[in-house]
Amino acid sequence: MLTFLMKDLLLFWRDRKEVIIVILLPLVLVVVLSVAMSGLFDGNLNENYELSLGVVNEDNQEEAITDFEALVNQSQQIPEELKQELLLHVQAAPPVELLTDFLTSPDVESWITIQTMSRSEAEQSVDNGELNAMLVIPENYSAKLLTNIYLDQGDKPSLLFVAKETAVEVDMLHDVIQGFLDQMNLQYALSTSGGDIENTHVELPEGGTENIEDDQSATFTMNQYFAFSMGTLFVLFMTSTVASRTGIEKREHTFNRIALTNTPALHFLFGKTVATFILSWLQIMFVFIGSHLILGVFEDRSFTFWIGLIFMASMYSLAIAGVSSILTSISLRLKNPDAVDGIFMIIIMLFGIIGGSFVPIYILPNWLQQIGEWTPNGLTLATLIEWFQFEDVSMLLIPMIVLLVITFITIILSIFLYPKRGEFS
Numbered sequence: 001m002l003t004f005l006m007k008d009l010l011l012f013w014r015d016r017k018e019v020i021i022v023i024l025l026p027l028v029l030v031v032v033l034s035v036a037m038s039g040l041f042d043g044n045l046n047e048n049y050e051l052s053l054g055v056v057n058e059d060n061q062e063e064a065i066t067d068f069e070a071l072v073n074q075s076q077q078i079p080e081e082l083k084q085e086l087l088l089h090v091q092a093a094p095p096v097e098l099l100t101d102f103l104t105s106p107d108v109e110s111w112i113t114i115q116t117m118s119r120s121e122a123e124q125s126v127d128n129g130e131l132n133a134m135l136v137i138p139e140n141y142s143a144k145l146l147t148n149i150y151l152d153q154g155d156k157p158s159l160l161f162v163a164k165e166t167a168v169e170v171d172m173l174h175d176v177i178q179g180f181l182d183q184m185n186l187q188y189a190l191s192t193s194g195g196d197i198e199n200t201h202v203e204l205p206e207g208g209t210e211n212i213e214d215d216q217s218a219t220f221t222m223n224q225y226f227a228f229s230m231g232t233l234f235v236l237f238m239t240s241t242v243a244s245r246t247g248i249e250k251r252e253h254t255f256n257r258i259a260l261t262n263t264p265a266l267h268f269l270f271g272k273t274v275a276t277f278i279l280s281w282l283q284i285m286f287v288f289i290g291s292h293l294i295l296g297v298f299e300d301r302s303f304t305f306w307i308g309l310i311f312m313a314s315m316y317s318l319a320i321a322g323v324s325s326i327l328t329s330i331s332l333r334l335k336n337p338d339a340v341d342g343i344f345m346i347i348i349m350l351f352g353i354i355g356g357s358f359v360p361i362y363i364l365p366n367w368l369q370q371i372g373e374w375t376p377n378g379l380t381l382a383t384l385i386e387w388f389q390f391e392d393v394s395m396l397l398i399p400m401i402v403l404l405v406i407t408f409i410t411i412i413l414s415i416f417l418y419p420k421r422g423e424f425s
Contacts, residue, residue: 003267008275011245018050018241022279026234026287027294033230034223034295052113053173054122054134057102061096064142075151086150095142095184102180112173122175124166136160149188156185203330209219220389224298227291228384232377233357234287235280235317238423239324240344242276269418272328274409284313308387308396315403319376322410329417351375356382376406 012018103114106162115131122134137159144157158422161177163170247379288309292298298305327344352358354368355378372378383399386392 001075003271005271005274006273008242009278011041011277012241012279020148022234023071023286024281024282024394026230027290029081030223030226030287030291030391031228031294035043050113051111051173052115052131054125054131055100055114055116056119056122056134057096057100057116058119059141061094061142061281064140064146065091065094065373067143068146071147071151077151079121088134093187095145095188096132096137099137099180108176111184112176123154123162126162133161133163134168135167135177145185149185196323220385223291223295224388225385227295227297228381229357231284231287231291231313232316232355232381232384233245233352235284235320236348236352236355236357238276238280238283239320239327239339240348241407242279242328242343245339246272246328256381258318259418266415266418268327269328269414273275273321273325276324277317280317280320281313284317284392285310288313302391304393305391308391308393309384311400312384312387312396315317315400315407316376318407319380319410322407322414323376325414326417328412332416332419351377354378376403379403 035228045248069087072078072087075083078086103112108114108157115125117125119134119136125131126134138157139338141157141159144154147153148156159177159181163173192233221373288298298309331344354372355375356364356372357377373382379399379402383396386395
């Protein structure tokens, strides 16, 4: 087996073009993507977005509160001792006033420009592209909201949010306003038990970083994501590379000459499997170390972090070697090497997409994310991201066991699929 292992390593080393691609291409992609995407995902929100919202207020708040007071005084549902306290709460924090105070607060004004105008002016400005969206507070909104919450009468009213087209900015505006309204309604509901109504706080959207208390790594940026994703992706391509070389050996009758010797047949398979493991491990570690030296993606990381990174890289390389062994056995059974390469490439591309190596996994549907985490590259990528953020050794155990199980199953299957003497295509 050692002879076949050295053969595969030497053949790979002699292919200078392949070596250059393996070494340089992942690092080039990591650097290019990190530089290109840094301005999109990092930095302050008000540096990235300049949003505008037209507010149309058709509600008569004073009249609504007066009518609501009359309804409360006449109500038999509310205890007499709570009526006065409830009315004081509502008078101190009317719903429309809470909403307008929120929209004109310094935190919101720093990234959204609010303009109060009539409905016709707002509609025209949205059509002309002068506003990202318009928010209409309809007539009787306050009265219907308070009556629904406190007296359980009628349906809860809705605000009208209008935009010319769907965009990230529009979705952001909608989500922030909806989040505030949900919290405001909750505050009103809690006030029925005697609590105070406060100007609710909504977390404003931020991109690129996530603050985690009591954790060494407070930020996970796109630089780290690209380093992990490119590392796992190009190791995945190693399976196709090794399987393709098997087709070349068949075409040049190298394999036939090996089959005529007294060498145990599985030595050929195991030689390729071990060679894939070595090449995969060297490649992924080169991507991680190179990304760190060029971009500093793992600055201030502990020795424990690097040990965990090496262990995960090793387990992933073993799983890739197992997958490669299956592809090698299949390649020996099929007659058309070009068709084999095409099939293998489709499989690898599918793994890369659903595993998050081509696109961030969080933009995929939840069901596809769950499937992707069962692929070797998807599981490894998700685990490395969690390891970077938390450095909890316990979170490595299950993924490592799963990768070992994948390795064991794939090698058993490859032995079963490996053609016996006289079965070679």
